[in-house]
Amino acid sequence: MTAFLPELIALIMGIALNLYVVLAGADFGGGVWDLFATGPRRRQQRALIAHAIGPIWEANHVWLVFALVVFFASFPPAFSAYMIALHIPLSVALIGIVLRGSAFAFRSYGGGDGAAENRWGAIFAAASTVTPFVLGICVGAVAAERIHLVSNIPARGFFGSWLAPFPIAVGFLTVSLFSLLAAVYLTMETADRDLREDFRARALVAAVLTGALALIAALLSEEATLEGRKLLLFSSQALPFHVLTGASAIGVIACGCESIRWRGFWWGCRRRCSCGDGSRASIPTSPSRSSPSARLRRRMHRSGSSFSPRSSALSSWSQALCCCSERSESSADRRPIEAMLKGDRVVGRRPSSAHDSRAPFISRSSPAPRSPPPRASRACRAARP
């Protein structure tokens, strides 16, 4: 057991860093797409990104801090060497993390002033792009075994330890990978067909770019020591990861291209749910008051959905799923943070009735101009022929 302790701890650190990449990486990627928000729907794109990052925006740093603490508690000399050699890129990353987190909060709390909001938005987007870039550079420098200390001074200098083609390629790869992650997540964060299409296209572009950058990084890896390159590219330990990565890449691109078909299925489900504005709701006729199914129907009706008696078992299942997701995604759970972040005054009082559970703890008094697209009604509009 103790013989494998270092490997075990390294595995734990690896898991924590992977969680950081998957969870916080998507937040960074959201910022990248905020920077590259283009086209007629750029305001909606930005609103969607803010909406998606909203509730959890800084908690994801916990994974980075956890990995860091495990690192210095378990491998202190290595930690010390990394911190000396990577002082500059890590400091830049820290400035980026501070600016990003604060700018996001300030943009949301800013309260009305459009110019200030744009300024904070620009800072948020720029910091979100620079931070993963320098973090990627650090990973690249470590992977290329560029960090050697000679009598406590980096052998390649304070710049040379990380300022080289391979680390920089890894930096670009990181940004691209995070953008890909974010774009894929964002397609599932909205019900607006056009926005979805925007992010599907972006995901495909990011996927191709990521592949190209990965190839470039692989080609540049020869500047790492021969041993390192062998380990990175051809060793038997690396093989499963290469296969997994390749399979995921193909999967993502295939899903992106095939998503038209999937969307057909998805919208099929959505169309049957009446999506909140009530216009398409076909209310079941006089449900009997006692039966549980009728109660379910009434509940579904209340939550803004209709129930078609003709639907098959499968479609009612998918319908129920839709409704659930609709419910949980809709206003109630995300509005509070939006309202809080907007700094609106509090109006909601706790309702006395247990049934009326939609009134948020902190609610918005008037619809804010930059509110995210009301999903349900948009979905309806999109679903209408």
Add this chain to the structure above:
Amino acid sequence: MTDILAARSQMAVSLMFHIVFAVIGVAMPALMVIAEWRWQRTREAVYLDLAKQWAKGTAIFFAVGAVSGTVLSFELGLLWPGFMKHAGAIIGMPFSLEGLAFFVEAIFLGIYLYGFERVSEKVHLAAGLVVAIAGAASAVMVMAVNAWMNAPTGFRLADGTFTDIDPVQAMLNTAWLPMSVHMVLAAFVAVGFAVAGVHAWRLRQGRRERFHRLAIGLSLAMAAPAALIQIVSGDLLAQHVAEHQPIKLAALEGQFATQSGAPVRLGGLPDAEQGTMKGGIEIPYLLSLLAFHDPNATVRGLSEFPRDQWPPLLPVRLAWELMLACGTILAALSLLVAWRRWRRPNEWLRPRWFLTALMVAGPLGFIALEAGWIVTEVGRQPWIIYGVMRTADTVTPMPHLEVPFIVFTALYVVLSVVVALLIRGIVLRAEPNRTAVP
């Protein structure tokens, strides 16, 4: 500016910035839980209003505090790699427990802020309570690290490396208990008086009488007892310092010569060259009495120690005086508050002078807090681990450290201004339309 000074300044700026947010994260959840508990007991809507306003403030400070905390965890390594190289294994445990507490705090704060309509009232209140407890726990864990740096234990030093490391014993060092009690109380005092000050400012301008009155009542109910207990806690901590860090005590009190029946000096500046105090009033025997509970006890003076082990005398002395002054004023104000509430329960907040006093006292808690940290951190110099490792030996070999120092300082100054403006906005926005609410 030398690199070591730049590194120390950068660390100081980062800590002084983060402490404000960390402390608010400890005490603000307690306030919002108290307000919500009052609401559940009385069903007066104004208490719920208060809980929500305070929750909103908590959310902003928590967000910025989370970011500045991330920065600090990196800066430990970026600026003091030598320290982390040797001590990382020892302080890893309290730091990971602190991370755990922060995680719990973040999760339950999420439940508290977004789960109001999804969980039952009791669960919601309990979630708030968990946030408050986890906040205090993370403060206690960070204090374990700092206490260890002041009273190192749990290792053996052999040829410049630490062996036989026992992280549990290191965590349970002698300074931990007095320091963490002092810190948590300081959080309650600083935040309680600051919140009372903000509400007193609005009340003085004739806004929303009842809302602000209740807010002041609740925040002072937390802060005033804490300010009085803080005197006892400070005494315990000072005794620990007297016993374990005699140089620090001597620097704090300007005690140059070893002396039995040493006096306490009020005011006065240390003159390191002459080895005397300039100005100030002496109260004989008091220092011996306070530090060792014996008026004739011998207090060791700075002259007993080599000059290169002295901390910077002037900043330590000034910060010490400032902390004591602020603490004394707040304790006196707490007594005044108690007396007024007892004698005039219905109109204890009526006179304008009293509101002005509360308003002026608002920042004192935070000033005392920052000064207290200067006392303990600068007072520990030139050691990073007291008596074991010198700060200068652990600094990063990276040249031109003044550049990151200037950049981070500018960043934090800008952030402080923006946060202050935002909070002002929240306070002001909380008010119009309020006349309708009872």
